[in-house]
Amino acid sequence: MSDLVVRAEGLRKRFGKTQALDGVDLAMRRGTVLGVLGPNGAGKTTAVRVLATLLRPDEGTAEVAGIDVLRQPQRVRRRIGLTGQYASVDEDLTGTQNLVLIGQLLDLTTSDAKKRAAELLEWFDLAEAAGRQAKTYSGGMRRRLDLAASLVGHPEVIFLDEPTTGLDPAKREDMWGVVRTQVTQGASVLLTTQYLEEADALADEIVVINQGRVIAHDSPDGLKRRVGGLTLRVRPADPSRVPDALRVLDAVAAQGTSASADTAAGARPGAVSVPVTDDYVLDEAVPALRRAGVEVTELALHLPSLDEVFHALTEGAPQANQQKEDELV
């Protein structure tokens, strides 16, 4: 049995003049979180809708939990949970009524559906609001109810389409906690997001989609490595030693680069950064700093942020990256 719980090949979908999906391949390993990143209109939601059996692609094949999405959608539906981009709870129903209805549609008996609803409402901190209509809920509470609704059937695969858009940072981290717990309990999660931070925090692997095509598929660290390489950052204890630090670090700079004082907006001044090729440079840099008598309060190797990766990938020509991708996926 394949260890891939989501597998899609060559998905194409056109809406009028827009080619929403232009040959998307996806692969997600069981028990992992796959982050699907991309700018607005990249095709993320369309891809999720195809995998969640809501939309038939014009071309291509897809399997979820080992079942063909196009041939046996009902069997797929018993194994997935979906939380859409917009909280799709029924506002006139109470929290309990929303979840019991989903349970009944999943063929639970009414008493099991009620038990499951109570359990999930408790878990999502909605027990007190259980008897209130969802229209009285705050945005965060609605999102939680929506997520709870997608978990009623103990799904093997959970699709979350921008689950934290519009949530404040504390609520977002609550959501992350939920996602992590689901994964430790054996579920696999495919999540689309526009927040790189979210993908970095949750995803085991990241797929970057742009203009209906996959332009990268790698681990978060792998992506970071592909784009920028490592940076060594040093902060001298005495700010007046910055020129000395620059001189020392120039010696370990990757070919064709040099050390520079950090001047990025918002960064605390007084640090020095240098692009390096690998972590062995520490063996040279640390003794060299000591010999020069530069005391440091900070010395660290950084991968580029996913922000930088994302911009590098989406601003470059997608076609150029496509070939590399075919090997990776």
Next chain:
Amino acid sequence: MTTLDIPVRPITGDIDRPRGGPVAALARHSVALARRSLIKTVRTPEALIDVTLQPVIFLLLFTYLFGGAIAGGDRHAYLQFLLPGMLAQSLAMGGIALGQNLNADIEKGVFDRFRSLPVARSAPLVGAVAADIVRYLTVCLVMLGFGTVMGFRVETGFVPAVAAVALSIAFGLCFCWISVWVGMLVRTSGAVQGVMFLLVFPLAFGSNVFVATNTLPGWLQAFVHVNPITPLVATIRGLLVGGPVAGHLMATLAWMAGLLLVFVPLALRAYARRA
């Protein structure tokens, strides 16, 4: 949020088989979804205006506006003639809200969730239509109740009156599939109302509801004769105030079957296509 452990699903039996087979599952899912619609109706009673206050106002207006002129000044005689027709008209108009509600549900994304669940494709529509029984029953009770206050009297008996109510509800359930279909086709719920009024008004007014057909010009008589509302009105009249029933009832039942045969598949297809 707590970290309470949620037990993993105990696998019992074949999870790919709906409990009790596909037909039982469709019935069960439709009932669950009908319950959802009913809860919404109870929570927003103002949504029942079109089957309560509106028919009452129409009945008052038409009885006192036209009654004096039409039936030789005998308002009671006109009320006896008009009420069965107004009932049929209200049933036809009462279905419009259904298409609007379904359209709004789809726009809000509620139906996306239903579509991602292992229920028959038709269940959300069948459930919503089934819940409309309550609205059609309301129309019947309001019309007969308020009509009685205005002086309307059933001249046949209890059983024919019950039959008239049952037929009315059944007709409403068939006729509303037009509204469901339109609700799936057009983009906004406002547009559903516009399109449906355009369809229902000629049927509701170009009929035998307000005046006897033989007073109309020939071309309009021709339209009235092919209007599905006409045999329904004639049947309800026969059942409530007396007159021939059998032939009109047959024509009504044929229309009902025809409406179902045409508009249920159209609605289901339009629903499936709506991404």
